[in-house]
Amino acid sequence: MPEMPDEAALELEFDVFARRAGLEIPDDRKPALFAGFKDLRRMLALMRQPRTAADEPAGTFSILSVTRAL
Amino acid sequence: MTTGLDVANLSLVDAADAVRNGEVSAVALLEACLANLDAHEDAVNATIWVDRESAFAAANAADAKRAAGGPLGPLHGLPLAHKDMYYQAGRLSSCGSAIRKDFVPDYSATVIDRLSAAGAYAFAGLNMAEFAQNGTGHNHHYGDCRNPWNLPYITGGSSSGSGAAVASRFTFAALGSDTGGSIRLPAAANGVTGIKPTQTRVSRYGVMPLSFSADNVGPLARTAGDCARIMSVIAGHDPRDPTSADMPVPDYEAELNGDLRGVRIGVPTTYFFDDVDAPVRDAVEAAASVLAGRGATVVRLPLPLMDAVAAYVAVVSRAEAATIHSQWMRQHPQDFATHISGRMFPGYAIPATYYVEALSRRGPILKAFATEVFTQVDLLVTPTIRICLPTLAATDIDNGPPGTEHLALGISTNTRPFNYLGLPTASVPCGFDPNGLPIGLQISGRPFAEAAVLHAADAYQRDTDWHTRRPSIMTA
Numbered sequence: 001m002p003e004m005p006d007e008a009a010l011e012l013e014f015d016v017f018a019r020r021a022g023l024e025i026p027d028d029r030k031p032a033l034f035a036g037f038k039d040l041r042r043m044l045a046l047m048r049q050p051r052t053a054a055d056e057p058a059g060t061f062s063i064l065s066v067t068r069a070l
Numbered sequence: 071m072t073t074g075l076d077v078a079n080l081s082l083v084d085a086a087d088a089v090r091n092g093e094v095s096a097v098a099l100l101e102a103c104l105a106n107l108d109a110h111e112d113a114v115n116a117t118i119w120v121d122r123e124s125a126f127a128a129a130n131a132a133d134a135k136r137a138a139g140g141p142l143g144p145l146h147g148l149p150l151a152h153k154d155m156y157y158q159a160g161r162l163s164s165c166g167s168a169i170r171k172d173f174v175p176d177y178s179a180t181v182i183d184r185l186s187a188a189g190a191y192a193f194a195g196l197n198m199a200e201f202a203q204n205g206t207g208h209n210h211h212y213g214d215c216r217n218p219w220n221l222p223y224i225t226g227g228s229s230s231g232s233g234a235a236v237a238s239r240f241t242f243a244a245l246g247s248d249t250g251g252s253i254r255l256p257a258a259a260n261g262v263t264g265i266k267p268t269q270t271r272v273s274r275y276g277v278m279p280l281s282f283s284a285d286n287v288g289p290l291a292r293t294a295g296d297c298a299r300i301m302s303v304i305a306g307h308d309p310r311d312p313t314s315a316d317m318p319v320p321d322y323e324a325e326l327n328g329d330l331r332g333v334r335i336g337v338p339t340t341y342f343f344d345d346v347d348a349p350v351r352d353a354v355e356a357a358a359s360v361l362a363g364r365g366a367t368v369v370r371l372p373l374p375l376m377d378a379v380a381a382y383v384a385v386v387s388r389a390e391a392a393t394i395h396s397q398w399m400r401q402h403p404q405d406f407a408t409h410i411s412g413r414m415f416p417g418y419a420i421p422a423t424y425y426v427e428a429l430s431r432r433g434p435i436l437k438a439f440a441t442e443v444f445t446q447v448d449l450l451v452t453p454t455i456r457i458c459l460p461t462l463a464a465t466d467i468d469n470g471p472p473g474t475e476h477l478a479l480g481i482s483t484n485t486r487p488f489n490y491l492g493l494p495t496a497s498v499p500c501g502f503d504p505n506g507l508p509i510g511l512q513i514s515g516r517p518f519a520e521a522a523v524l525h526a527a528d529a530y531q532r533d534t535d536w537h538t539r540r541p542s543i544m545t546a
Binding site (some may be wrong): 012014017018020021022023024025026028029031032033035036037039040043044046047048049063064 | 381400409517
């Protein structure tokens with residue numbers, strides 16, 4: 001998922017996601033929505049980081065527990 | 071008794087105190103705000119609806135109550151106006167959309183109730199980005215909100231009308247909402263003060279949701295002191311919003327004393343100043359010096375994981391926005407502006423594992439931020455917006471050339487990370503760019519440290535006058 005496919009593969013992926021979400025996207029809106037989709041794919045590439053013990057449930061803090069720890 | 075249009079130029083705190091002391095009537099405050107509205111609304115387009123009849127009824131009732139001996143709340147007799155997404159029973163709440171153009175809720179938001187209990191009343195619904203979903207202030211249904219300092223330029227969004235109305239003296243303060251910068255961006259762009267509180271600090275009951283993990287409610291007003299007074303009224307646990315934090319609420323105003331001795335101010339050496347425009351960088355650096363002059367120590371430090379943080383919050387908010395709007399996207403896709411559809415659609419393409427990944431990283435990253443950053447400094451200062459403000463035309467995604475979206479979406483680059491981290495963050499005016507448009511200084515603190523953020527903002531405003539200046543449409 002993180003790596004960017006070529007334009008044709010991205011368009012296919014875009015159509016699949018729209019169909020899966022039950023959306024009928026008008027032709028005149030497709031370029032704008034596709035641009036947003038490509039921007040998202042760029043961001044997804046940043047997301048995967050190594051997971052450590054800190055990422056396991058017992059190591060996960062809420063904003064309240066972090067505040068108590070300060 | 072103070073009379074005439076100048077009363078609309080008072081800060082919220084001064085106006086409230088003037089009403090309390092009998093120096094000015096509530097009706098006079100309202101008349102002054104409406105006079106400014108009548109003079110400048112055609113140019114600025116900050117409102118969606120105005121209810122003059124009920125406003126005068128409320129102002130007269132406020133004056134009668136004072137004459138009868140009170141009791142008077144801390145906002146007694148103040149006319150306010152809010153982003154048009156705060157539900158008020160029996161009143162339109164368009165959310166800046168065509169889809170909700172006739173939506174009249176039968177209950178009111180908790181924050182509206184709390185402001186009313188403090189003596190304020192709402193007289194207008196303010197322009198905003200459609201469903202709070204852009205950072206520029208474009209709205210294709212109600213017309214774009216225009217910057218009162220230079221009309222062809224953006225107001226910032228999504229609380230566009232809130233920023234423009236406070237700057238134009240249509241109201242003493244306005245509620246905005248902030249999911250990726252929507253209080254701080256219009257505060258910066260319009261030369262006013264705004265604060266996004268800690269995530270869950272203020273109830274969201276009766277407020278249009280955009281992203282339940284990142285939405286925040288907060289005020290825009292002229293001064294940090296004004297924001298402090300409003301925060302003291304609206305903050306705190308609400309049984310009707312189970313997500314609201316059950317934490318004590320300090321008297322924010324009482325902590326404003328201008329003394330920053332012992333306060334460590336962090337200036338990031340990573341992310342926030344990347345590709346920053348020179349006038350913005352110079353204004354923020356000058357602001358750090360002003361804070362140092364008040365006794366603060368300035369520390370330069372790198373911040374961890376900021377690029378990832380910006381991506382995580384975008385993934386979370388887009389997935390949640392797509393979920394909230396999914397029924398309308400299926401049934402009324404043509405009723406959304408194209409740039410709103412384009413922003414929301416990617417939410418449908420986010421795999422569940424990525425959404426969960428983004429949420430599960432939030433705690434560890436916040437903890438790392440707390441231990442690596444907030445052990446070295448007490449507050450962070452950054453530019454609210456990295457660039458000098460662009461025009462409405464240059465950021466009109468629907469009518470601009472390809473690539474316009476990058477400029478428009480880039481407006482919130484420096485604000486979004488604080489929504490993911492959930493940290494309280496204010497924006498205060500700190501200068502002007504070569505086009506005569508305001509520059510904003512962002513001040514962030516530890517979770518639930520709104521008092522420290524407002525304290526620094528107030529200290530800064532004691533030595534500067536950017537926040538007292540009036541927009542060019544009012545001085546021409």
